Amino acid sequence: MSAHSTAIGVSPKRGVWGGGNEPLKASYGKLMMWFFLLSDIFTFAAFLITYLAIRVSYPAYAGPATEFVGSNEYWPIPELVFDAIPFVHGVHAPLVFVGLMTFILIASSVTMVLAVEAGHRNDRNDVVKWMLWTLVGGITFLGCQAWEWSHFIHGSDTGVVLTYINDLGRNVTETVFGANLLVNEYGPASFANLFFFITGFHGFHVTIGVILLFLCFYQAAVGVYDRRGHYEMVEKIGLYWHFVDLVWVFVFTLFYLI
């Protein structure tokens, strides 16, 4: 009864579906994860393509970088908006912090692949080790994003004088600090709105990912997958985690580089 197949990836419990067949040579869970991710690709694509459309409907800032001032008349240059790093105030370090965030997420993706690879080998210790590193990467990334948001919302020390229509429908001219959904000191209102919605939706995915990673880490550590006979759950959650990294690659290019 407890005769486990030693071949990697083959076990009596996975593979064949209820109908006695195995469509596309993939297990049910893995296939459904792929189709969920396909639908998520469309959701994020809608967000990012909307960003492109609104971006091209505004003129870009054309003057020299040293004289850059935010305005709702033109789109800002991202490296002049995202130029702060934690713990040192007022230092101009363009894109350094988001670059770090990108490397953290890519690194956590690499440790996830290693966890999946260890899962194929039924090596519980390695799975637990790499899942833990992935978890650390994910949580660090979330912390970085929280700081990034906080900095974006609070803005610079000096602020920028803008003329805009306030929440009472009046046309006002005043100094604006940071960003909210109505007005921001960096660029047109859509700039901050898109930032909040796109990085927010991505951050939400990372949060869900971290919860899933923790559950997977815990189950692997207490031996649930050993008793189940295979480590396919690591693979499925790995797919989701790589997807989060994949989306960030696009968010990074569109938001911070272009």
Place this chain on the structure above:
Amino acid sequence: MDIQENKSTLNVVPRDREKIKKIGKTALILALITAAEFLMAFTMPRGIILYVLFMALTIWKAKYIIMQFMHLGDEVKPLIYSILVPIAFLFWLIIVLIKEGSDIFNMRWF
């Protein structure tokens, strides 16, 4: 059924150096492309050429993540196509919305 709480009942296969090396190589390529993007952001003049280069490099990175890390390249052909072909619809959306955005630009500013 002699399954114990904290003892592995599965055969543990030893590490395969080749596989881990391949993962490391993919990670290195991703890091290098990202570093190149940074360099370009600060050294090249802003404009359509730079943006097209950025998008090309991004799609190149995406290819590595999907094919190597997500192992889509190891799946059967129908599964690969059922994931990749629907993405073709997005190219239509990109063209249409960028056209729409630039028309709004012309209406608003000229």
